Amino acid sequence: MALKGNLRDFTITQLLNLINVAQKTGTLFIEGPNEKITVSFRDGKLAYAQAGQEDTSLVTVLHRSNKLTAAQHRVIKERTGTMSDKELGLLLINANYITQQDIITSLQTYFINTVNRLFTWVEGFFHFENEVLPPDDKITVRVNLENIIIEGSRRMREWEQLQDEIPSLDMALKFAERPGANLRNVNLSVEEWRVVSYINPKNTIRQIGQATKMNDLEIRRIVYGLIQAGLVEVIRPDGKAAAQAAGRVPAVTGSKEDQKSLINRLIRRIRSI
Amino acid sequence: MQTVKMVVTGPFNAGKTEFIRSVSEIDVVSTERKISSIAERIKNTTTVAMDFGRITVDDDLVLYLFGTPGQRRFDFMWEILSEGMLGFIVMVDSTRPETFREARSILETFRAYAPTPYVVAANKQDKKDAWDLNDMRIALRLDPKVKLLPCVATDKETVKAALLELLYSILAEMDEN
Numbered sequence: 001m002a003l004k005g006n007l008r009d010f011t012i013t014q015l016l017n018l019i020n021v022a023q024k025t026g027t028l029f030i031e032g033p034n035e036k037i038t039v040s041f042r043d044g045k046l047a048y049a050q051a052g053q054e055d056t057s058l059v060t061v062l063h064r065s066n067k068l069t070a071a072q073h074r075v076i077k078e079r080t081g082t083m084s085d086k087e088l089g090l091l092l093i094n095a096n097y098i099t100q101q102d103i104i105t106s107l108q109t110y111f112i113n114t115v116n117r118l119f120t121w122v123e124g125f126f127h128f129e130n131e132v133l134p135p136d137d138k139i140t141v142r143v144n145l146e147n148i149i150i151e152g153s154r155r156m157r158e159w160e161q162l163q164d165e166i167p168s169l170d171m172a173l174k175f176a177e178r179p180g181a182n183l184r185n186v187n188l189s190v191e192e193w194r195v196v197s198y199i200n201p202k203n204t205i206r207q208i209g210q211a212t213k214m215n216d217l218e219i220r221r222i223v224y225g226l227i228q229a230g231l232v233e234v235i236r237p238d239g240k241a242a243a244q245a246a247g248r249v250p251a252v253t254g255s256k257e258d259q260k261s262l263i264n265r266l267i268r269r270i271r272s273i
Numbered sequence: 274m275q276t277v278k279m280v281v282t283g284p285f286n287a288g289k290t291e292f293i294r295s296v297s298e299i300d301v302v303s304t305e306r307k308i309s310s311i312a313e314r315i316k317n318t319t320t321v322a323m324d325f326g327r328i329t330v331d332d333d334l335v336l337y338l339f340g341t342p343g344q345r346r347f348d349f350m351w352e353i354l355s356e357g358m359l360g361f362i363v364m365v366d367s368t369r370p371e372t373f374r375e376a377r378s379i380l381e382t383f384r385a386y387a388p389t390p391y392v393v394a395a396n397k398q399d400k401k402d403a404w405d406l407n408d409m410r411i412a413l414r415l416d417p418k419v420k421l422l423p424c425v426a427t428d429k430e431t432v433k434a435a436l437l438e439l440l441y442s443i444l445a446e447m448d449e450n
Contacts, residue, residue: 164374164375164378165374165378167378167382168382171385230414233381234381234382234385235384235385236385236386256447259447260444260447262275262277262334263359263440263443263444263447264444265330265331265334266277266330266334266336266440267437267440267441267444269328269329269330269331269336270296270328270433270436270437270440271433271437273296273328273429273433
């Protein structure tokens with residue numbers, strides 16, 4: 001019977017551990033709220049992974065890992081047309097473009113990164129199909145799952161911590177107004193500067209993440225760092241605040257004098273308790 | 274009859290229910306459940322929806338005190354509870370520094386929900402392992418302008434003092450605007 005369920009009840013760590021211990025061969029299909037990820041295993045080891053319709057062709061993976069330049073990527077794509085990954089790999093090795101180790105390392109990194117994305121998923125339907133493997137023309141790898149599980153568990157803990165710190169990505173950011181907070185005197189990474197450039201009470205953290213092409217973990221990590229450094233504060237986005245204010249029951253109604261009178265009545269009453 | 278409300282928030286086991294119980298004229302309407310998680314089994318029950326206390330001011334005015342659930346998985350209640358509040362009190366357990374980060378996060382979340390005045394109550398200051406207020410201010414990253422008050426949630430006088438300080442802050446803000 002196929003292994004199936006929801007990550008809500010059976011975490012990705014538990015799933016990978018099961019596949020590892022049982023030395024399963026087959027493919028795990030996981031459908032999250034926003035994307036699908038497919039991961040194949042041979043004898044309990046990671047063999048292949050693909051996120052949605054992402055281009056996983058060898059030439060693109062090599063380009064992403066900086067083994068091929070953009071120009072090389074474009075030319076090879078044009079000229080190799082229907083050539084399989086295995087054929088292309090042999091061609092590139094024989095032409096001394098890259099080594100066999102470059103191919104294996106690039107594919108391993110890409111597959112592991114794809115699996116790592118799953119560690120931030122709190123829910124998603126999954127099912128495991130025994131003996132189903134990627135097409136023969138795809139290059140597979142053999143990566144032990146133990147290290148992936150350990151690294152993934154660490155990421156999960158970090159993810160939970162970051163979720164506690166930044167519960168919602170629908171909040172916006174503003175620069176802290178405390179004295180001495182000056183961005184010019186701070187050493188920021190390129191990624192941090194990219195995020196900083198989008199900070200505006202109108203932009204939600206989620207929108208900043210999309211604009212800077214960062215996933216939820218990456219944007220949370222950077223925002224958390226900026227908050228910890230006291231450079232930014234989390235606020236409600238401009239538009240949303242206005243919408244909420246419009247729909248909110250006013251805390252105290254009446255003129256300013258009426259409001260102050262009401263507060264003074266409360267003060268007198270509490271003093272008398 | 275006019276009703277106004279204040280919200281008492283803070284991490285799990287900070288003393289929110291006790292705080293409201295100390296000054297409410299009615300038995301606190303508490304929606305508590307037995308704790309299921311071993312990690313959180315510091316006490317036997319926890320608030321899952323809200324606590325609700327009342328102080329009648331006069332024939333025309335009633336103050337309601339709402340306590341938020343301390344566990345994060347019930348935080349969907351926070352925004353609902355924060356609507357229309359006069360201000361809020363963040364309760365922090367002075368003896369459990371491991372909850373300070375959570376308290377800071379809750380404070381920021383509530384500030385984002387509604388930019389109303391607030392004070393921070395350092396609860397359990399009667400315990401020998403309670404943190405010093407100055408150290409707590411640093412650990413909680415509180416602005417010097419934010420009132421950090423010593424508190425013992427079971428002691429009516431310190432609870433009254435916290436409520437009064439919040440009301441003074443509300444008055445001060447009205448004067449500023």
